[in-house]
Amino acid sequence: MSEPQKPRVVICVGDIHGFVTRLRNLWSNLEGSIDLSEFETATVIFLGDYCDRGPDTRHVIDFLVSLPSRYPRQKHVFLCGNHDLAFAAFLRLLPPPQNGSPFSEGWKEYEASEDREGWFNGEGYENMYLQGRRWSGTIKVKFNTAKGTDYQGSIYDARPTFESYGLPHASPGFSLFFSLPISFFFLVFGYCKSVFESWGSSLRADLVKAVPDEHKKFLADLVWVHEEISKLCGSPLVQQSLFRLLTDDDVFMNTDDGVKCCKLIAVHAGLEKGADVKEQLKLLKARDTRVPKVEALSGRKSVWDIPEELTASPTIVVSGHHAKLHVEGLRLIIDEGGGYKDRPVAAIVLPSMKIIRDTDVLAK
Incomplete structure (x- = not known):
């Protein structure tokens, strides 16, 4: 019998806000904390807000645009944050x-x-x-x-x-x-x-x-939302033979009840709890600039929780934006830094749920 596959690694990186040294240190710590073969094939989702507050937006973007050529086997997703949206708007890079x-x-x-x-x-x-x-x-x-x-x-x-x-x-x-x-x-x-x-x-x-x-x-290509939708999650076959039928779309996370197969939605601030999810995703995928303030990119309390309609099947909703590190059930908010000078930039690694920071000192 063949060995079961390991679930792929998904890394979600919080707001960087112009702190290029923190970004480099965080990347180095991620590379040193994850098995090399798993790191080289990981899906890395950057949660937005690359600019403003910190001193070196230019070199942050230089670093990010270099990743696909430096790590060609990784999948890189660059979400649009509210700060990035505004920067792009000033340069007239948004669709009409x-x-x-x-x-x-x-x-x-x-x-x-x-x-x-x-x-x-x-x-x-x-x-x-x-x-x-x-x-x-x-x-x-x-x-x-x-x-x-x-x-x-x-x-x-x-x-x-x-x-x-x-x-x-x-x-x-x-x-x-x-x-x-x-x-x-x-x-x-x-x-x-x-x-x-x-x-x-x-x-x-x-x-x-x-x-x-x-x-x-x-800046022009930043996506407003990203989904990882597994075809197997919820299937009895997956539960009976975990990891044997994995596809490139499967996302897993460790929970108190064991390893769970999930869908994943990544959006900078979150999804509005009281609004239709399909309509929200439609607007975000279309990057609809008729809306002068996009709640999913800039909201606070209205987008903190997971919309109830997403609870029918396990769905991770991961965001940055809120200047907090908050991990509760399937709601992940990864923005420990918030652009403050005295706070670290953090990332979460799935399925392990391990938090990695730029300030971590790895054992040699």
Whole structure:
């Protein structure tokens, strides 16, 4: 009788947020913690948010785009995070709304926040996806009370991303523009307006030039959702002869009740508990930009739990985004770092359910 196959290794990597040294250290620890043959054939799912907050988005993307040639037997999945979506939007890499409407239709619902968030208003803003304007803007509030840290340029903390490509996010004069007394603003409105428009025009054009074509393609190709759907999960044959009939689509995880064969859905923030799952997946697979704020990429409480309709058959829902490490049943949230300077970048390895961090010190 032939030996039963081992279930394939699936690695889910949490938010990186521009910390390339942490990414390299994490990758090294993954390679050192997993059997070499299993690592070389693993499915590696990156859960999104490669840019912003940390200092080296450029080299993070360099590392990621190099993986398919360096590890040709691995399967690599690059999910789109809300920060990546906004970065891509500013570079105009997103598909247009499917109904032919302009991106500006999506601004209306959120216009009350435009002044406080300092939305981008320079060259090309007229037909820009909402999150691109928010990402590249200059927020007036300096301190983020929710995170307990200063904002880094915009509400998305995008300044380090600009700097990683050798550009300032905003000139000193533009920062001063927002701190001037209102009376002075009216006196010199014409001058300030011309400075602002000149700065805005060069801001986007300069970043478009600075971002390599390979990086643009990476951002344009990011998927909003990824599914691993086994044809065998739930089959009595699998339960009776575990691992003997495995296919490339099977995902397993260790549980208190033994090894479980599961479907897997990976999406940056999660799926809305109160919305139809099929409709959500349809929108995500189509990358439907009619929606100015995609809850599955940017939601919080609404996407924390697994939708009830997915409980009919074992379905892992794995995400990053939430600045937490949360493993409860089949709901996996792998974002221990959250872009904070003092937290590690983590990954989870299936089926073992082992958490690997960039800070781990492996035994020699």
